[in-house]
Amino acid sequence: MNHRFLSVVGMAVSLSFMAACNTGKTATDSKTLKVATSKQSVQVTDTVPAWAPKKHAFNPSRTLEHDLIHTKLRVSFDWEKQYLNGLAELTLKPYFYPQNTLALDAKGMDIHSVSLMKGYDATPLSYKYDGQKIIIELDKTYSRTEEYVIEVDYTAKPNELKASGSDAITQDKGLYFINPLGKDPNKPKQIWTQGETEASSAWFPTIDAPNERMTQDIYITVDPQFTTLSNGTFMYSRQNADGTKTDYWKQDLPHAPYLTMLAIGDFAVVKDKWRDKEINYYVEPAYKGTAKKVFGNTPEMMEFFSKKLGMVYPWSKYAQVVVRDFVSGAMENTSASTFMEDLQMNERELLDKNWDGIIAHELFHQWFGDYVTTESWANLPLNEAFANYSEYLWAEHKYGADEAAYLQLDELSQYLEEAQTKREPLIRYYYEDREDMFDSHSYAKGGRVLHMLRTMVGDEAWWASLNRYLTQNKFSAVEVAELRMAFEDVTGQDLMWFFDQWFMKPGHPELKVQHSYENGQLNLQVTQQQDTTYMPVYRLPLKVAVWTNGKKVEHPVVVDKAEQTFSFPVASQPDLVLLDPEQQLLGTVDQEKTKQELIFQINSARHAGLKLKAIEELGEKQISDADVINALEQALRDDYWRVRSAAINTLSSLEPGKAAGVEGEILRLAREDKRGAVRADAVLALANWGGSKYKSLYEQAMQDSSYMVAAAGLLGYAGTGASDTMAKLEMFDKEKSEDVVLALSTYYALQGGPAKYDWFMKKIGEVRGGTLYYVLQSFGAYLASNPEKNTPEAIALLADIAQNSPVYYVRGSAYQALMVMSDRPEVQQILQEVKENERDKRLLEMYN
Known part of the structure; x- marks a missing residue:
């Protein structure tokens, strides 16, 4: 499972809920290091900090009373009612102790019958069902060597469940119908599942726990126009007399029930291969041409991970499917990962964006999570x-x-x-x-x-x-x-x-580092400042890097006391002293550095993290200093593009009169840098200083191949106050790029006037996820500045999103936009209904 983190060029809006003792010997080198320690000390606070661990009930792993060996599912769908009609055949045996009852997880279903199967003979069994679990009376007491087969005839009704969610998984209905009646022209009809954490039992009866494992057969009956995907191997497709087809997928290696999946839709299947395994990418037909450019590093990733782990990718195939309105960033279903729609991109979007991180994340789960699973x-x-x-x-x-x-x-x-x-x-x-x-x-x-x-x-x-x-x-x-x-x-x-x-312990080390040099000896004092009421005094094997006359020497140390002083012979005053030069520590290091030391860190530290930190610290302290400006100008030529961007963004805070010395270099980057993100940052920096001075640059940027640069050009041009600004921006009104849409919505929110009402209404129907969140924020500002457009149509649209969007922060953004019209009685009623029906505690906290 993968989080989605939102970042958008040119936007500065947010919601409150989106903010979302060991000791040991010190390792020493007797030639370079001498250690002196002071008494052990701890911090004790009088008040409970906001972050203090909360005490809740103990949550053990699920007790295994039965072993679920195999699941066979036969499923079909009622698109209009958004129901799944299923026949589940489960093969089980007692885990260890004899059993005469069986409890199955089955959330919000209609249970039509439960039977014991012996071949094709079915014997009805007595059961009780409370909407969450089926408690079945078996025909006898079974021992751990005796298998038996249970058949459950059922209808799953996911939309009638009370849904909840988390930061990573915004809903837990298990089964999702997308545009089931085909009324939304901007979305295809799809069905897909999402089982983590324990939502598979919302669409089939099972033992829904991560410490259970099963093999499976799934027979999916759908209209022939649809393509299906599930775990394991595709066995065959059978045409049925009623005009439907049944696709059969077989998962012959065991996995946890929450990893069971299916996806149904009008997908283009782009075929690839790794060694002798089939690697396929399922996308909407419009993105067939770019699917390999998005997912095409998958075979190389599989080779890299297989060789490094010494464990060949274990499953029969690997498929990756992109679906609409997914409730997470992605999900590592065994042999068939599901991804949010953001991974469907056109050629221009691919210039700026790379989804390798999320693709690698779900692939590595195939070993860590699927092959070996948390209990x-x-x-x-x-x-x-x-x-x-x-x-x-x-x-x-x-x-x-x-x-x-x-x-x-x-x-x-x-x-x-x-x-x-x-x-x-x-x-x-x-x-x-x-x-x-x-x-x-x-x-x-x-x-x-x-x-x-x-x-x-x-x-x-x-x-x-x-x-x-x-x-x-x-x-x-x-x-x-x-x-x-x-x-x-x-x-x-x-x-x-x-x-x-x-x-097993909460928190992280909070280190205070000070150093002094005298008579050929460098003393480094390290104090662990974390509150040891809650956190340990850490044992930290680290390194100390000392640069002298431009040369670096590293010394291994072990920080394992509350206060320690490490001493090193050094020939002359060091240029820079750093604890943890590899930047591998999970914690904070408070080390006061001079301007000269920070400049040296930018110029001489090879680690990109050290450069970025030094740029940030200089920006916070003394950006207008001539030496600092010079150092940041040098960083504009760094090989790593993020360092160049960081330098641009820090320099952009300069007053226009003090930026003259760097404007030329930033202008060069705006025109020539190979990275679209750097060009965009450079354009925005110049817009901050130049007003109409760089009007031609903004016009050039608007035609850039990179959407990010085009969006920066739009914002820059809007800042000139030119009389033709609206005409220039309107040329991009039909553009669907999220960068461009967000730039336009920022301007139209306050300057668009009544004429831009239809544009907002259309874009709200087209965009998705994080983009929709921000567009709704801009729409709220638009409605505030154009009260004549507070129409019943706008109210109904926002109400629908606030109540029905699968993404919690999008619902919250729509609610905030409605608040603009809260003086109207009908809106007050809608807001009250939204609060009463909301189940997400993060939103309820904000609403109340």
């Missing part, structure tokens, strides 16, 4: 941390150290933002709701912790340990102890201390 949601990082870290592994392999370093910096930022209000152990049994596990702890923090583990044990041991973990635990459910033991078996080390402080 409980409390152990979710065993799935998600590995998938998140695969994005780093692939970026490092394919795009180099700089791009990988940026991903790590971004992951740290995501976690630290969440840590302001929430700090929980990575492995946490005391959650309130299992959906709470899908957060930046399980994803971002988990990935960073795995990187620290890899750095500590070394690459050879890292990959050997992962191979042992996968080999020993294949087709089974695991908890974190099994990961630890795999690493201990390979390395010979006792790693309990590492797993205890990083996986």
